Amino acid sequence: LLAVDGVRIEAGTDVEALLSGEPEREVVLVVAGAQAPERTVRLRLTTYAAVRQGLYEEGLAQARARVGERSQGALGYLHVRSMTWSSFERFEEDLYKVGHGRDGLVIDVRGHGGGFTCDHLLTCLTQPRHALTLARGGTEPGYPNDRMVYAPWHKPIVVLIDQDSFSNAEIFAHAI
Numbered sequence: 015l016l017a018v019d020g021v022r023i024e025a026g027t028d029v030e031a032l033l034s035g036e037p038e039r040e041v042v043l044v045v046a047g048a049q050a051p052e053r054t055v056r057l058r059l060t061t062y063a064a065v066r067q068g069l070y071e072e073g074l075a076q077a078r079a080r081v082g083e084r085s086q087g088a089l090g091y092l093h094v095r096s097m098t099w100s101s102f103e104r105f106e107e108d109l110y111k112v113g114h115g116r117d118g119l120v121i122d123v124r125g126h127g128g129g130f131t132c133d134h135l136l137t138c139l140t141q142p143r144h145a146l147t148l149a150r151g152g153t154e155p156g157y158p159n160d161r162m163v164y165a166p167w168h169k170p171i172v173v174l175i176d177q178d179s180f181s182n183a184e185i186f187a188h189a190i
Contacts, residue, residue, distance in 0.1 A: 128181025
């Protein structure tokens with residue numbers, strides 16, 4: 015690395031400071047290899063969190079594809095990243111997105127550090143069907159579908175857990 019945004023790199027130059035700042039901005043680097051001439055490279059900066067999220071989404075897509083392929087389309091795959099409210103909202107959103115048309119779900123809590131939303135997930139997965147009403151002359155069921163606490167799931171599930179999961183993830187797996 016020879017220069018960052020026109021600042022030549024010399025002994026003692028704080029390169030980290032030159033590359034820090036607002037994410038999503040472009041920096042211009044001058045670089046050279048051992049046997050290569052100088053060249054200019056343009057990079058768009060990002061954050062560790064953005065890279066980590068991108069890698070997570072990529073891994074999630076790969077896991078969903080593997081489960082779909084190996085089950086011949088019979089199973090959907092959900093990963094519960096943590097037992098936090100934002101992760102629960104993602105679970106609830108994905109429950110039918112990945113479960114629609116499937117015979118069951120693989121719910122993965124491996125590597126999970128815990129949190130507090132286990133009971134909410136369990137409510138989605140275990141809400142009893144205690145009644146069903148049909149209005150006079152109606153064709154679509156009403157109660158309890160319109161009064162469920164969360165969108166329910168009543169098909170088979172498999173839960174994956176490992177030695178790196180603890181706290182609320184263990185409670186979830188135990189309860190299932």
